Amino acid sequence: MTLVAGLEYASVLVFALTGALVASRQQLDLVGFVFVAALTAVGGGTLRDLLLGAGPVFWIARPEFIMIAAAAAIMVFFTAHLLESRYRALLWLDACALAVAVPSGVGVALGHGHGPIVVLIMGISTGTFGGLMRDVVCNEVPLLLKQGELYLTAAFCGAGAALIAMAVGWPVSSALLVCAGITFCLRAGSLAFGWQLPVYKSRPPKA
Amino acid sequence: MTLVAGLEYASVLVFALTGALVASRQQLDLVGFVFVAALTAVGGGTLRDLLLGAGPVFWIARPEFIMIAAAAAIMVFFTAHLLESRYRALLWLDACALAVAVPSGVGVALGHGHGPIVVLIMGISTGTFGGLMRDVVCNEVPLLLKQGELYLTAAFCGAGAALIAMAVGWPVSSALLVCAGITFCLRAGSLAFGWQLPVYKSRPPKA
């Protein structure tokens, strides 16, 4: 199994767990859990494959991705009540999912021979759209829009770091691991220590 | 006209009626009615065709689908005030639309030679995404997420029943009719008698 395929499996599994946790916050039934988990798990990669327009969508070619998402949803349905804080678990699993989905998007776009801007966007889209659909469909405030947190910025810096690593001659696999590491560290630092970028304020401080 | 084509026309017509009813709840003008009706009517099938990636989207190949949706919207604009309860009409029309759209998705996916998991997902997606877009765009709580109702479950069981029927040797057309019947009965039973699956509770009852 290639590194990109491994990242894809990991991102489907972990995003499915986050989807099921959001479904538990909405008190859905088991089929609802599987639906939200599958939507979250394959949403970002589906958008990526539709945009790249190269061959079938990944989970249509290999439907076992859907089975993985369904299994994860069923597991969460029966065990989520054991968690001390489902929201805390959701935030950290989402950070892990972001950190594997961004390099998977970067890797797929590179594999199709695209230039840096498209690679950057595919990394960010693959990493963020599954979670965005999950939050829009379930009427939650999208995690990626929460003020004063690094989310898109983590994805952007991770994908950018992969491009820089390759520009200085690193092999693709190392660049993807750097991408995952930087994405996770920035997002985790934001969750744990409150790292953030300055946000827009309508009235900037007087000089 | 084949059975699948007939189901497709019926689902466009009935989903358009539901879209126009939601537009009436938002007090839109006539063009807004047509827009929401068309979005609801072709939303699920459009997603299905984009995902399957086989030829043009169905309403681009046959634009009369859009005319049907527009005609339905105009009719509702001028007659909806005659309904005693627009919300009740919406719920039951939506149940009918679900019951024709799921087998249409199943039939199209079968026609492209896909395996059971993809067929199941295409049935569910075709049945649910039009209504989901309608509700997300119009800021309504998505019908498919309402707690304690069978909606996704009805679609899932209907599509699953079609697969089982074909596995035991029934012809496709009978399998699609079984699919429509089971989807409608489960959804209608939920609306009329409150049938439901157990939902997730954060604190399960002590043993």
Added chain:
Amino acid sequence: MTLVAGLEYASVLVFALTGALVASRQQLDLVGFVFVAALTAVGGGTLRDLLLGAGPVFWIARPEFIMIAAAAAIMVFFTAHLLESRYRALLWLDACALAVAVPSGVGVALGHGHGPIVVLIMGISTGTFGGLMRDVVCNEVPLLLKQGELYLTAAFCGAGAALIAMAVGWPVSSALLVCAGITFCLRAGSLAFGWQLPVYKSRPPKA
């Protein structure tokens, strides 16, 4: 540069400005500004290209569109506080974006040889879906659903006027300019003078 390409550049630029203004209302950071601006700027055209299924999505073929959106977002991040009313600026820029995006969608669909219904829908979709995604993702009430305003109607009349102009023998470029003019005048008239169509009322006046 052809007229259609010029309209496309203008619509990406102006929609990106509106996206960044909505991002400022959400107090996002700089990367969030770029994300919402890019989503708004290319959302409608991306949907159009996916639906038409003809070749790659426009900004994948020419990634400079993303650079334009990013530059617009950065400019707004640092200058939006100079605006007297960001919401007023948003409404008027959105009207301008609508008026260039509708003819760009009409022009692209005509270029692919589609008939009038598909051309009409592509004009309306290209004009409205970028703004719709912006508003759904940012939890704002979609501009196109605001009661008692011409929005979809402006897009519909603009695209329809282009079709009529061509039916009476005008060249495509004139028809697209007519489309832009009518779309803008109707939307601007609605913003400035309160022009509107009658909306649906559940209880119509007695005869």
